[in-house]
Amino acid sequence: MSTSSNLQSKSHLDTSPASKLPSSRFTFWLVLCAMVLLATNMRAPIVALGSIAPVVQDALNISETQIGWLGAVPMLTFAVGALISPAIGKRFGLENTLIAMIALLTAGMIIRTVIPTWIGFLSGTLLLTLAIGFANTLAAPVIKQRTPNHIPLITGLFSLTMTVSAGIVAGVVLPLSEQVGWQWALGGWSLLGIFAIVIWIFLRLRLGSSSHQTAALPTSGSSEISMWRTSFAWQIAVFMGLQSLLFYTVASFLPSIWVSQGLSAVKAGQMGSVFQFMAPISILSLTWLVNRGRPIQALAVVAASLNVIGILGVSYFSTDLAWLWSGLMGIGCSAIFTLCMMLFSLRTYTTNQSSELSGMAQFVGYLIAFFGPLGTGWLHEATGNWDLPLFIMLILMIINVVIAWMVSRPVMVDGRPA
DSSP, X not given: OOOHHHHTTTGGGOOOGGGGSOOOHHHHHHHHHHHHHHHHTTSHHHHHHHHTHHHHHHHHTOOHHHHHHHHHHHHHHHHHHHHHHHHHHHHHOHHHHHHHHHHHHHHHHHHHHHSOSHHHHHHHHHHHHHHHHHHHHHHHHHHHHHOTTOHHHHHHHHHHHHHHHHHHHHHHHHHHHHHHOHHHHHHTTHHHHHHHHXXXXXXXXXXXXXXXXXXXXXXXXXXXOOXXXXXXXXXXXXXXXXXXXXXXXXXXXXXXXXXXXXXXXXXXXXXXXXXXXXXXXXXXXXXXXXXXXXXXXXXXXXXXXXXXHHHHHHHHSOGGGHHHHHHHHHHHHHHHHHHHHHHHHHTOSSHHHHHHHHHHHHHHHHHXXXXXXXXXXXXXXXXXXXXXXXXXXXXXXXXXXXXXXXHTSSBOTTSOBO
16 A cells, blocks of 8 residues: 555545635644544533433433433434434535534534533434534545545544543542532533634635635546445445444443452453543554555455454453453544545545545444444344343444455545555
């Protein structure tokens, strides 16, 4: 595999006015700053709720089932946002759409704190997670259009910021709620949304609109590609979906699984932290390797294989190495997510195609992921142990190794050589 700049040799085929703007260091840093601020808003509202769910439950006098719905809503709204965002982004422009979605996300955070009722909290959560669904999808095409020569770097930093900000929020939101109350502890993060809006408006004014885009393809006789009829699109959708299914399942049940294997509750909780804390190491390493021109196919297969080894370790190997099995899954999940974000840009010819591939893959992927925690919880209740859920997860992760090899081949979305 060649370097990332060679992988983008076809990026000139996007003939939108914005893509003709001269590349500059100023553009690079402006886009990087905008992406970092966007990323800080995309996980914090969700993670923050999970960290103080019992506090919110008591304050609003709601049931466990209602808290469960608040945990399930994000994956459904992510999927809906992914489905409809490409068309809206194409119609109104990527930057315009993202500015509106950041405003909607910020409004959602404010609504669920100033209206301290079940309906208010649910409404705010629906709005902010729908906005995040849009941002999940439209981030890749913005990176492709504005910084086509720095796709792995910007994508890696974007993914890293989401992970690090989520970790910071998870650690500080509970003690913060004890000092200023749960409403300020949750709603205070809306300040980051306001900062992001300002930067994105500045970016829009300086770099122009991306609303008028054409989708030139390699040959004059080619027609626009339908992602729903493309084998590559389905491969990356399943690849991302199985990764997300493992991630959300492990995030929900890993401490409980380790307790059933004989670890104490404290150590089991630490294994959940190990799983989460491996993400920055994984993303930084992956970004560095891709920028150094290492084969994406090898990286994808290794990342998927780490998930297999991790599941095997959790299921059958010594609990003395619980930190290793948990960490390997953390590395594998984060690497696959970041690779998918890169491939949305690297394997498409135009910004429109990147948006459509991102939307289609994330719609299918989050629908797959939605059934991970639900199915795992149901099987555990039905069988009384974790053996069958873990075995099924192992089979799915083995399948994902094969899909990793297929989806990371050096070909474009239409099957042409990259």
